[in-house]
Amino acid sequence: MIKRRDLLTLIGTIAGSSAMYHAMTSLGFASESAYKGPLRLAGDPKGASVLILGAGLAGMTAALELRKAGYKVQILEFNSRAGGRNWTIRGGDSFVELGGHRQKCEFEEGLYINPGPWRIPYHHRALLDYCRRLNVALEPFIQLNHNAYLHTTRAFHGRPQRVRSIKADFQGQVSELLAKVTQQGKLDEAVTKEDQEILLQALRAWGALDRDYKYNANLGSAEFRGYSRDPGGGLTADPLPSDPIALPEILRSRLWLALQSFARYNFQTTMFQPVGGMDMIGKAFAREVGDLIRYNAKVTQIQQNGSGVTVSYVDAVNPSAVQQATADWCVCTIPLSILSQLPIDVGAPMKNAIEAVPYAASVKIGLQFKRRFWEEDEAIYGGISFTDLPIRQIAYPNYGFNRSGRGILLGAYLFEGANAYEFTAMTPAERVASAVEFGSLIHPQYKDEFETGVAVAWHRVPFTLGCSGEWSDAGRAQHYRNLCQIDGRIVLAGEHASDLPAWQEGAILSSLDAIGRLHERVVKT
Amino acid sequence: MMMRLMASLIAVLTLLSATAAIGQDSAAGRRTFSDGYRFVEMTGEELFANVCQGCHMPDAMGASGAGTYPSLAANKNLESGAYPIFLVVNGRRGMPAFGDMMTDGQVAAVVNYLRTHFGNDFQDAVTAKDVQDARR
Structure with a gap:
C-alpha cells in the first residue's frame, strides 16, 4: 500500500532527477515542506471575530495567528486542558x-x-x-x-535479533548475490563493463564482502554486524568475528520488513521530541492563547447565516444549560468522528465529506x-x-x-x-x-x-473517539477538497484536513492554509 | 504517526498470516489475538467481545463523550438484518469498515449475535450469502 505518489517520487529519484534537484537546491527552491515561514496576514480584518472550536494544535495555531492579525478570537474546548491529542x-x-x-x-x-x-x-x-x-x-x-531488536515468533526460535545484524546480513547477502550474477555476466545488458567494475567495488564496500565478493564471518563483516567478542584491551584485545545469517533464513523470517521503519521519509533521522513530554508544545501554545479558551465546553450545534455563526455548547461537567457563542467566522477543528454527529449548517458537499472519514x-x-x-x-x-x-x-x-x-x-x-x-x-x-x-x-x-x-x-478517548482520520484514496479523491473549502462562514482544520494524517504537522499546515483563505475572504468583504 | 508504514506492513503480513490465533496466556485470560490484518475470532460472541465492545461497550450500551457511540441494546434499527450488515461491512461516519477484516461468515455471525442478545430478539438469522450480496 505504498501510495502512488511515494512510488512516483521513488521512480523519479532513481531515474535521475538529481541534476535537477541539485540545480534547485543551489537556487534555494527545493523545499521538503509546504511551510513557507511564519504566516503573514496582511490587511485589516476591521474588528471581525472568529470562533475556534477545539484547542488542539490546529485550533491554537489559528488563535495565535488570527489574534496577531487583529481578529477578536474565542476558543471552545471540550477538555479541561489545552493540547488535544498533543498529550503527555x-x-x-x-x-x-x-x-x-x-x-x-x-x-x-x-x-x-x-x-x-x-x-x-x-x-x-x-x-x-x-x-x-x-x-x-x-x-x-x-x-x-x-x-534494538527485530523479533518474530516465526523464525530464530523466537529469539530477538539485533537490528544491526539483520540489516548487515540482508545487505551483505544481497550484495554477494548481486556480485555473483555480475561476475557471471548476467548484467551485461543492463550495466556497462566499466560500471560493473564500480558496482563490484560498491557492493564490497556497502555489503562488507571479502576480497572474493563473499559475505563471510570475518572482522570486515563483524564491523557491520557485530563481533562475537568485541575489541578489548591488554591481553584480551583481539576481537572475534560473528557468524552471518544465511539469506534464506533472513528472507523467510520477514524481518527485512521492519527495515523500512528506518528508511522511509517520515522516519529518517533526525527526529525530535520535546524535552519533558510532547505536551510541552500544547502548553507553550496555551501560554500564548490560553486566555482565549473556554474549557469544558461541549459543542452541540453549529449554525450559520448570512451575518454570522452561532455555536451552541453545554458545560461538559454540568451539561444542563445550553449556552451560545457567536462570531463572524468559525474555524472548526473538531475531529470528524464527533463533528459528523453534530447538527451543522453547511452544504451537502462539506457535510458528505465530514461523514466520509472513519477513525x-x-x-x-x-x-x-x-x-x-x-x-x-x-x-x-x-x-x-x-x-x-x-x-x-x-x-x-x-x-x-x-x-x-x-x-x-x-x-x-x-x-x-x-x-x-x-x-x-x-x-x-x-x-x-x-x-x-x-x-x-x-x-x-x-x-x-x-x-x-x-x-x-x-x-x-472521550475527546476524539478514535486516533485520526483514516482516509481511503477513493474517499480523499471524492471528498477532500470539499472538506477543506470554506462553506459560508465556516472552515475546517485539523490533521483530518491535511495530507499528513495523524501528524501534528498536518494539523498546523491545515490550520495555516484555512486561516490564510479565510483572511483573504474577510479582507475582501 | 505511522499509518502509511503500518498499512504497508499490515498488507504484507496479511499475505503471510494463516488464521491461527497466538499468545493466549494466563494474564490475558480469554482474550484472542489475531496475527494479521484480519480477525481470527469466528463466533458472534467472540467477535463482539474482541471488536465491537471496544466502542459499543461490553453491555452494548454505547458511551458518550464529546461524541457518542450509539447503544445497540434493544435497538429497533436492528430489526432489518440488512442494516447492521451494511454498517459492519462499510462503516458509517467515524465507524471503520470491517468488510476487509472479516469474512462473510464472520459478519453474519456477529450480526446474528447482536440481533439475539442485549435485549434484541430478532430470530430471522442472516446468512453469509446476505453479507456477500451486501458487499459492493
Whole structure:
C-alpha cells in the first residue's frame, strides 16, 4: 500500500532527477515542506471575530495567528486542558476512558509517556518553527537503534535479533548475490563493463564482502554486524568475528520488513521530541492563547447565516444549560468522528465529506520498571524494537540515559489492524497485563521488574473517539477538497484536513492554509 | 504517526498470516489475538467481545463523550438484518469498515449475535450469502 505518489517520487529519484534537484537546491527552491515561514496576514480584518472550536494544535495555531492579525478570537474546548491529542501522561495524572474505567498513573516523578504523537520528523518545518518561536526545547527522538531488536515468533526460535545484524546480513547477502550474477555476466545488458567494475567495488564496500565478493564471518563483516567478542584491551584485545545469517533464513523470517521503519521519509533521522513530554508544545501554545479558551465546553450545534455563526455548547461537567457563542467566522477543528454527529449548517458537499472519514484504531501502553534493564543488561539506549507479536513495538525512552533507577517503556504501539481493535476491547488492566506478557517474550526481565502501567486506546478517548482520520484514496479523491473549502462562514482544520494524517504537522499546515483563505475572504468583504 | 508504514506492513503480513490465533496466556485470560490484518475470532460472541465492545461497550450500551457511540441494546434499527450488515461491512461516519477484516461468515455471525442478545430478539438469522450480496 505504498501510495502512488511515494512510488512516483521513488521512480523519479532513481531515474535521475538529481541534476535537477541539485540545480534547485543551489537556487534555494527545493523545499521538503509546504511551510513557507511564519504566516503573514496582511490587511485589516476591521474588528471581525472568529470562533475556534477545539484547542488542539490546529485550533491554537489559528488563535495565535488570527489574534496577531487583529481578529477578536474565542476558543471552545471540550477538555479541561489545552493540547488535544498533543498529550503527555505523568505520575499523578488520572483519566477516564469511555466506558468509565479510570486510570491513575503511578509513574515515578519525571517519567512519562506520550499516548498520542511522540516524534517529529526534521522536515516538519511548521511544527519545528512553532517550537522555536514558542521556546519548546527539543531533544533527539531515536528511531533507528542498531542495537534494538527485530523479533518474530516465526523464525530464530523466537529469539530477538539485533537490528544491526539483520540489516548487515540482508545487505551483505544481497550484495554477494548481486556480485555473483555480475561476475557471471548476467548484467551485461543492463550495466556497462566499466560500471560493473564500480558496482563490484560498491557492493564490497556497502555489503562488507571479502576480497572474493563473499559475505563471510570475518572482522570486515563483524564491523557491520557485530563481533562475537568485541575489541578489548591488554591481553584480551583481539576481537572475534560473528557468524552471518544465511539469506534464506533472513528472507523467510520477514524481518527485512521492519527495515523500512528506518528508511522511509517520515522516519529518517533526525527526529525530535520535546524535552519533558510532547505536551510541552500544547502548553507553550496555551501560554500564548490560553486566555482565549473556554474549557469544558461541549459543542452541540453549529449554525450559520448570512451575518454570522452561532455555536451552541453545554458545560461538559454540568451539561444542563445550553449556552451560545457567536462570531463572524468559525474555524472548526473538531475531529470528524464527533463533528459528523453534530447538527451543522453547511452544504451537502462539506457535510458528505465530514461523514466520509472513519477513525483509526490505535493503542499505546506505558510500562514502568524498577530498573532500566534494557540499558543495563542489553545496551539499548533509546529507539524501537519491532515484533510480530500483538504489541508490535517496544520503544525505549530517549531521555535519562544511563541512569540507575526506574524507567518507562512504551510497551505496545498498535495502529490499525485486528490487534488494535482487540486491545481497545479490553479493560485498561487487561491491556497492561497483555503487554507485559507479550513483552516478556522479548525481554524476560519484564517478569521481575514490572511495576505499573497505563494504557490508552484511542477509540475510548472521550475527546476524539478514535486516533485520526483514516482516509481511503477513493474517499480523499471524492471528498477532500470539499472538506477543506470554506462553506459560508465556516472552515475546517485539523490533521483530518491535511495530507499528513495523524501528524501534528498536518494539523498546523491545515490550520495555516484555512486561516490564510479565510483572511483573504474577510479582507475582501 | 505511522499509518502509511503500518498499512504497508499490515498488507504484507496479511499475505503471510494463516488464521491461527497466538499468545493466549494466563494474564490475558480469554482474550484472542489475531496475527494479521484480519480477525481470527469466528463466533458472534467472540467477535463482539474482541471488536465491537471496544466502542459499543461490553453491555452494548454505547458511551458518550464529546461524541457518542450509539447503544445497540434493544435497538429497533436492528430489526432489518440488512442494516447492521451494511454498517459492519462499510462503516458509517467515524465507524471503520470491517468488510476487509472479516469474512462473510464472520459478519453474519456477529450480526446474528447482536440481533439475539442485549435485549434484541430478532430470530430471522442472516446468512453469509446476505453479507456477500451486501458487499459492493
